[in-house]
Amino acid sequence: MTQENWDAEYDVVVIGAGAGGMAAALTAKIEGLSVLLVEKTDRVGGSTAVSGGAVWAPLNAQSEKVGHPDSFEKVWTYMRNTVGDAAPAALQEAYLREGAGMVDYFEKHTAVRLVARSYSPDYYPDREGAAMGGRSLDPAMFDGRELGAKFKELRDPLPEFMVLGGMMITMTDARHLLAVTKSFKSWREGMKLVLRYFGDRLRGYHRGTRVVLGNALAARLFKSVLDHRIDYWLGTPLQKLERVDGAVTGVAVTRQGRTQRVKARRGVVVATGGFPWGEALRSEQYPQPSGPWSMSPQDNRGEGITLAREAGAVLGQGHTNPAFWAPVSVLQRPDGSVTRYPHLVWDRAKPGLMAVNGAARRFVNESTSYHEFVRAMYHSHQTVPTMPAYLICDHDFMEKWGMGLALPGGRPREHLVKAGYLSKAPTLRALGQALGLDGAALEATAARFNTLAEQGRDDDFGKGSTAYNRYLGDADHQPNPCLGPLRKAPFYAVKVVAGDIGTAVGIACNAQAQALDDAGRPIRGLYMAGNDMHSVMGGEYPAPGITLGPALTFGWIAGRHLAQQAAAHDQ
Template identity: 75%
Template sequence: MKAPQWDKEVDVLVVGAGAGGMAAAITAHFHGSSVLLVEKTDRIGGSTAISGGAVWAPLNSQSAAVGHPDTFENAWTYMRNTVGDAAPEAMQRAFLNSSAEAVDFLEKNTEVKLAARKYSPDYYPDREGAAFGGRSLDPVMFDGRLLGEHFRELRDPLPEFMVLGGMMITMTDANHLLAVTRSFTSWKEGMKLVLRFFGDRLRGYHRGTRLVLGNALAARLFKTVLDRRIEYWLGAPLKSLITEEGSVMGAEIERDGRVQRIRAKRGVVVATGGFPWSPEMRGRLYPQPTGPWSMSPQGNAGEGIEIARAAGASMGSGYFSPAFWAPVSILEKPDGSYVRYPHLVWDRAKPGLMAVNAAGKRFVNESTSYHEFVIGMYRSHQTVPTLPAFLICDSDFMERWGLGLALPGGRPREHLVRAGYLYRASSLDELAARLGVDAKGLGESAERFNRHARAGEDAEFGKGSTAYNRYLGDAGHKPNECLGPLQKGPFYAVKVYAGDIGTACGIRCNENAQALDTDGRPIPGLYAAGNDMQSVMGGQYPAPGITLGPALTFGWIAGRHVAQNTTHSQAELETA
């Protein structure tokens, strides 16, 4: 048999430059493998770069130091009480057994630096095994100037999560900026941020170089790729996997308009970000109705999963949900493009916001997790139109907190009203007419909502009833951090749709991140990580960081395992 012609040979080929892909590439390189990292788009970072950046890693070495010592039994109990049987038990155990070790490896051998949260409740704090801090970690701020000329190759954050046209901020930063006229401490912190940002712009940077959240994590991984001189190609999509007798031997990668055959002597890791922008896969696997409402980069269109399936990989099953949900409001711009805003942790839990369906009725605890909120939308939609749903507030709320793209503090918002994104009316009856919802139902809902606010207890849906709810509320508002009245006009509303922040169903894998065929056997030479892998959470959302935690963990597992894979090289020796 004639030997195949290869354009390039490496030990390991990694497809996709998000957290999972870069973790795999760095780990494989650390263990002595030559690595090529290829990325479909022209930017490094994938979904990670535009995310909140939290990493859920139970049992990590920082937990006790921040006051939350953890045990495997507690973490396992919580996993079983949230994920249950929505994901294979062996995969859940593999994650819990390895997440802390993966984080320690990255902390010791890469630029990745994470800080455990002193207080950050798991999303179901009333379930046995839940923790109130320590398990979720945040990326430490990174100086983008350290990337040098490669800074422009890092994917920019979402513009909606920057201020002044390019300055990244955390929730703590946002609270300081909102209080600059009321607190000297906040004024000092706010001035530091602003002066740093304008200094960056004067030096010619296209945005601020003080990187936080997921952009900092992506930058830290990218800096490690650069420091270790791992070869990477941008604008290089995966076209196919090359197989021989059931083993993956390499891949076809398009670069500069030419398809190149890359030999991967130890294996290929597929980590292309899932399928949220594949209309076909979304239509087949998502509940209906669905639409182009994802917050993921539009390059995440499912090719990695489909190409892996063509090579024999099977899809996971038994999941609770096919995606990780978030309510998303959408602004159509004059040029026909769209701006999507995910209502994650800023506005929904604050006192004075109410969510209703087309009947004007509340249908969910507004301060629940973004994932549960959308599940509530779909549940309500079975009997009452709830897609879209409506977030409603009064003028006091708007000036204090803002609503989606409408910023607080008297900032301009007329353009959002004219564009049909923000609805405004002098009364709730008028607002109901503008939204097309039942006015009587809305009025009755607001009346009950206001009674709950005065009492400090939401007897209908429990807004503000858990530690997680109150964590995202207004700590200075009493008697309930999440409950406030709707009473002062004008009243405002935005429509929210069933958006997502990534997919949860993907390639079925074993504990080594090896892709499995339809009979449950590992496919030699094929691995998956990130959202291309069937989620170890099974489409449940136990805590902040449950996408990036597994992405880093199974990226590390895949990189370590593929670096030790000698199957292909041994076969070549025997053939020779």
């Protein structure tokens, strides 16, 4: 094959501009390789840009500084007690041993800045090896003005992560904004946010430039791509992985309306975001019922995985779940558009909310992780209809916390009632009937729930029984920050379905992020990262940040390994 057969030539081609793809591209470029970053959509950031942004990187240098000294033995014990044999032990060990180095590397060479949480329990804090903080890190706030005109090329966050039409907020920001009339500190912090935001809009920005959460991580990675002068093509979908003698030697993409073939002298990294919107792979891998309920970008349809399989790679096995689950509520708007809201960390753990199935009975610890909540939905659905399930609260809860898209503090909600998203009734019995449930059974369930709330201990499902539960509850509510009664009319309900925040099934890889064939041999020139790589967690969800942590780590590993390889095909 001669050079004239190629439209362009690089050492490395990376497909997908999310965390995994940008990590691989940056590492390869920093290590001296020429790199092309290819993105299907017209925006950079992928799933990372719409995520919460947490990065689980145990043993990072900040852990001890924030009061949580750690050890490999401790975190390895926790992995065995949560992930177990759901993922290859060699991959788990590689992740734990390399993650801290990844954090240091990007701190040194890029604009990525991650800050360890001083208190953030792992999701199963009662299992041996769990930590109460230090392992999960958040991206530092980023000033979008540093991107200049390129700010418009960064994927916008979910509208549900913004207020006032474009101002990003964290959980801490939300608490301040809800308390602006009750605390001078909250008023001051709230005014800073609002004044900064309106200043941005007056200067012509399409949204606020104070960037937080996963959008900040995507922005910092993108800033680093620009700083290191990495070539990138937007609006360029992958069509084919080119091969010679079984090795991947380049790609065919569609750019500006025509096919272009790009040679990759060292290899290709595929990081297209998994298949949460790919109907064929979903029907092959997901339990039923399922639906179009993912919170991932709708462009994540599994092309990377499909083309890797055509190139000889195989899917990983042994996982316990095909996706990382989250309960999602769905609003059908009058114009036909659909808004999905992920019930992750804000409402379910607060005192005064309970969840029921189709028999109007509780079926889960409402304050458990979003992944475990949906697992409980599927388990309950085996005997009682639990798709959808229902989140139930009273007037006081709604005014203080809100529920899903229904906002607190007296904000308008009737449009949500008219749209069928929010149910509202003067009594619990009437609410149950409006939902098509047994109203008397719902009353009885609430009466039992209130009794448990009065004693401050949930003997039925353990709401508020772990440090993780209580971390997300209301610290001012005692004795159990997660458990409170439903008493004051009107009463409200929101339906939730079994959504996800991304897929866990992907291409089987070794510890160098190389794709494997059906004999377990690495395919020369083909690497996977992000959700295209089979989850090192095996579909389990031990802690916040267990998708972005591996995405960054194995993207970094792939970039380093590529730099160490001799060119596979220099013909």
